Amino acid sequence: MSDITNAFAIATGAVLGALSRFYLTEWSKAKFGTKFPYATFGINLTGCLAVGFFFTISTGITGYPTELDLLIRTGFLGSYTTFSTYGFDTLTLWRSKQTGATAFYWAGSAVLGLVAVILGVAIAKLFVK
């Protein structure tokens, strides 16, 4: 357990998370078009679900390795989800004059994201205290 192994754990998760986001986004744009940021929306929501789950698991199991937590949560989920793309997507939607979609995406990502975290915690509590 050292700073170097922590950094490697984070970096490994980060590369996997960011590449997942990249490929999912490109695939989604090809399949569903660019009128709505379906990929970022889905990514942030699933990422929130997962973070609620893995946080609860990590705090519910004694001796849960720090490196694993850094790999999964800080590394993967932290890089898989994105706030900056969410912000710029909102601007893009706004510029496309889709006011309803803009409001839904901007507020909905946040609110449903929070709901997803709560759901993730609840699911994990089925397995740990």
Added chain:
Amino acid sequence: MDFLKGRYALAVAIGATFGALSRFYVIEGAKAIFGKDFGFYGTFFINVSGCLLIAYILTLATENFRIISPELRLMTTTGFCGAYTTFSTYGLESKAFLDKGDITTLSIYFVGSAIAGMISIQIGVLLARATAQKSES
């Protein structure tokens, strides 16, 4: 399936490594300075500054102020900004405030991050337009 090119993946990977590690150190730094429960100061700073950065870079790129190669754009925005900012940590921290019944901090942080993020996006756009000259192309 142009995006499956290895060089694009490499660009994203490099940016993401820097972004995630920066995020980690900023949040750890915030905890060291303000206390163990105040990592969210770091998350807030990260998400707001990341919004500014992505808007700045993408505006430079798309409004033709600068020629930015796809690899560079991917490294700095999809890679760095995408990994530097985080939605999952924001969600988890917001839930913690909800659990504690700290509705005041929840409101400020949860709503405030979203609003401050959009303000930063707009500032990034304006900065790009104000500071760059149109490139000859």
